[in-house]
Amino acid sequence: MSAPKQSVLFDAPGPKAKRRILLLNILGVLALLGLLAYLAIGLNSAGQLAPEKWNVFLKGGVWSNFILPGLLKTLQAAAISIVTSLLFGFIFGMGRLSHNKVIDWVSTIIVEFFRAVPVLLMMLFLWIMLARSGWVQPQDSPFYAVVIGLTLYNGSVIAELIRSGVHGLPRGQREAGIAIGLTRGQSLRLIEIPQALTAMLPALISQFIVILKDSALGYIINFNELLFNGKLVGTGNSNMFQSLVIVAAIFIILNFALSKLASVVSSRLSSRGQI
């Protein structure tokens, strides 16, 4: 979307500029290769490129006992949090659009509070308190803490998205809804929010990336997700560097795929014409 716009920041190069760009490009490539070589030599002399450090990941056991169960937990927590965040965002987004001053105020305070508080604080608090309260099995407390923490934060962000999405719609949408005899709430639910959600879909998918990434905070509260299990592999095989690189690579691939989806959706929507 932004690429063609930016290429015009500089003119179509003439012969002299072409040579200069080529020269700088070669220098750039050399500098990057130098950086890579420097890293590779450093890693090699520290023994981090030794095959036995990486071979661990050729064994099925590491994957079936650690990486895949961890990945499953990460995806589970993220998937549940996405659903609950949408629910939370829908409810409080409606609340913020309500004409009832009390509902509007309560929703505003809740949304602003949870957007301003670090997710990790909520998770730490929920983790300890849930384990002590006896409401959940103590060993399940990290999972609930992660899901609830992610829901409160991301749900609040989604509530804001829904509110700004509805505000971005043409007034005529609501007026038409009311003209055909819908109540304010019905017009919101049936006409405005569906359109706002579609318009906000790319931002919504970006928020899912945040949820997936932040689920790794569960590592700090002993939730046995991907990073937690990756660290176990690293400790057990004394290949911490390699394990964290693999875990990071899995996260990067998943998030990159999601962000590609967001940009595809965004370009589909923008080519769909005005709503």
Place this chain on the structure above:
Amino acid sequence: MQGYLSLWDEYGARIMESFWTNLQLTFWAFIACAILGTILAIMRISPIPSLRAFGTAYVNIFRNTPLTIIMTFGVLVLFGVFQLQLSSDFNFNFFQIAIIGLTIYHAAFFCEAIRSGVNTVPLGQAEAARAIGLGFLPAARLVILPQAFRGAIVPMGNVLIALIKNTTVALAGSVAEISGLMKTMIEYRADLGVLIFLTVALMFVVIVVPIGMLVTWLSKKLAVAR
């Protein structure tokens, strides 16, 4: 209430000290990520393909890596495996490694903030800059970036707010900051758990909400009139 006041007697100084650490992390990491992010943004809009590719790769890699992994990497790999010693002081060493981690992560977001600011600059500006004979770097420095920064106030403010909150993740980097202290306090005084959480949470609200308002105000005040 009595119990809550006794908590302040016992932990008050440490609460302030820990929160001060979070603010210091924010300060240094924001300066560093602004510099690195701007350099990356210039690379990403430059005519040189290799630099563009590097900027894009950097952003895609670090924007998609959980900050928790970067922080854990700092303490378990940079320190644990490679024995990185930036300072002879044990705690200060972790503090500096945490700043590096926060910088690397947020620079990717800062770069994208600047780039979104660049997108608000009308094409005519770049064309006019070329027409008066400016090359890429002078045009970027004198014409494009000053307007881009002003158009990027809101996304840059969002990076700052995210950074303030993300300093709590330095807990995974063995830094004595507020979320670790909150954990200790709740474990020790579970009867006051809710109050302890609300206290620490409000400290963030008090910092983050005014910054959010300031950003909105600044973005309106500094908006380029077109």
